[in-house]
Amino acid sequence: MTTEETKTKKHYEILEDLPGIGPTTAQRLRELGFHTIESLATATTRELEAAGVGEKKALEVIRAARSGMELSFIRADELMRMRQNVLRLTTGSKAIDNLLEGGLETQTIIEFFGEFGSGKSQICHQLCVNVQLPPERGGLAGGALYIDTENTFRTERIVKMAEHLGLDPNETVRNIIFAEAYNSDHQIFLLDNADEIIKENNIRLIIIDSLTAHFRSEYVGRETLAERQQKINKHMHRLIRLAQAFNAVAVVTNQVMAKPDVFFGDAVHPVGGHIIAHTSHTRFYLRKASRGPVRIARLVSSPQLPEGEVAFKITVNGIEDVTEEDSSERGKR
Numbered sequence: 001m002t003t004e005e006t007k008t009k010k011h012y013e014i015l016e017d018l019p020g021i022g023p024t025t026a027q028r029l030r031e032l033g034f035h036t037i038e039s040l041a042t043a044t045t046r047e048l049e050a051a052g053v054g055e056k057k058a059l060e061v062i063r064a065a066r067s068g069m070e071l072s073f074i075r076a077d078e079l080m081r082m083r084q085n086v087l088r089l090t091t092g093s094k095a096i097d098n099l100l101e102g103g104l105e106t107q108t109i110i111e112f113f114g115e116f117g118s119g120k121s122q123i124c125h126q127l128c129v130n131v132q133l134p135p136e137r138g139g140l141a142g143g144a145l146y147i148d149t150e151n152t153f154r155t156e157r158i159v160k161m162a163e164h165l166g167l168d169p170n171e172t173v174r175n176i177i178f179a180e181a182y183n184s185d186h187q188i189f190l191l192d193n194a195d196e197i198i199k200e201n202n203i204r205l206i207i208i209d210s211l212t213a214h215f216r217s218e219y220v221g222r223e224t225l226a227e228r229q230q231k232i233n234k235h236m237h238r239l240i241r242l243a244q245a246f247n248a249v250a251v252v253t254n255q256v257m258a259k260p261d262v263f264f265g266d267a268v269h270p271v272g273g274h275i276i277a278h279t280s281h282t283r284f285y286l287r288k289a290s291r292g293p294v295r296i297a298r299l300v301s302s303p304q305l306p307e308g309e310v311a312f313k314i315t316v317n318g319i320e321d322v323t324e325e326d327s328s329e330r331g332k333r
């Protein structure tokens with residue numbers, strides 16, 4: 001950066017600091033879910049126009065927010081620097097971490113899909129604890145936001161996992177912000193209004209468990225498909241922008257039915273289909289290995305990593321690696 005640029009670089013704290021934003025517009029923007037400069041910097045003019053902000057004003061506001069955040073056109077070397085800000089969060093399983101060359105990346109969405117009981121929610125619980133670990137232990141020294149749609153979040157599990165890692169259970173539970181989404185509109189509303197909570201609580205992990213359950217039960221029939229996809233698509237874009245603005249890991253789950261009579265590849269039909277597949281940057285298919293605690297995680301798509309699959313297990317302590325003993329136990333069955 002030249003000294004000239006350094007001089008003109010403004011730092012904005014609250015919406016009213018932006019040029020041309022008075023208290024009325026700021027209020028309107030907050031009602032729309034834009035509470036922070038970070039979220040405005042990644043907004044579209046159309047979103048602001050929906051709140052009655054004129055197109056010209058919307059452009060001005062977004063530009064100003066971006067100028068404060070260095071989120072406009074950049075040279076690829078800056079992109080490289082942004083990539084260098086990417087941090088990694090451990091899953092608790094070295095095998096899964098290795099597939100990802102170190103863990104789940106910030107600034108992207110990771111989707112876990114699989115049938116009931118395959119471990120999607122247990123992984124989410126584990127990540128809520130792991131994110132609180134210091135970086136040298138694979139954490140991000142931050143909090144977690146958990147949007148639960150199926151009433152599966154259990155503090156008892158968090159306490160167990162925290163104790164196992166030597167963390168103070170009360171402190172660990174305190175650092176998880178929880179919200180139950182009652183229907184798909186409520187789920188969208190919660191995420192649309194999450195930016196301030198994320199900022200204030202140093203949230204580095206955003207979970208939606210499950211992303212698709214409400215949509216699936218509310219939008220039935222072919223004629224509703226387009227609308228459902230459009231809503232999920234917008235919801236996912238909101239999520240990715242939050243992950244980028246706050247250098248956080250975003251995780252979504254998606255239940256699929258396993259069909260034993262077809263080969264893998266056709267065996268699962270993720271709800272939301274292509275839209276989710278395109279927006280999720282990294283996707284894991286989870287399945288049960290046999291009876292018992294062992295599960296298989298298959299990395300099915302990632303922007304820069306090869307496919308692969310590994311085993312892990314779910315125990316009373318959380319997500320763990322499969323040991324040699326476990327493997328020989330499996331062999332005996």
Ligand SMILES: Nc1ncnc2c1ncn2[C@@H]1O[C@H](COP(=O)(O)OP(=O)(O)OP(=O)(O)O)[C@@H](O)[C@H]1O
Pocket residue numbers: 114115116117118119120121122123152255292293314315316317
């Ligand atoms: N305290 C525990 N000790 C050991 N294993 C546990 C414990 N709690 C849960 N599990 C294991 O985790 C499984 C449930 O996994 P999880 O809830 O993550 O599934 P899911 O993929 O989220 O399923 P769904 O699609 O129904 O939400 C249980 O079947 C059990 O095997």
Ligand SMILES: [Mg+2]
Pocket residue numbers: 120121122152209
């Ligand atoms: Mg679940």
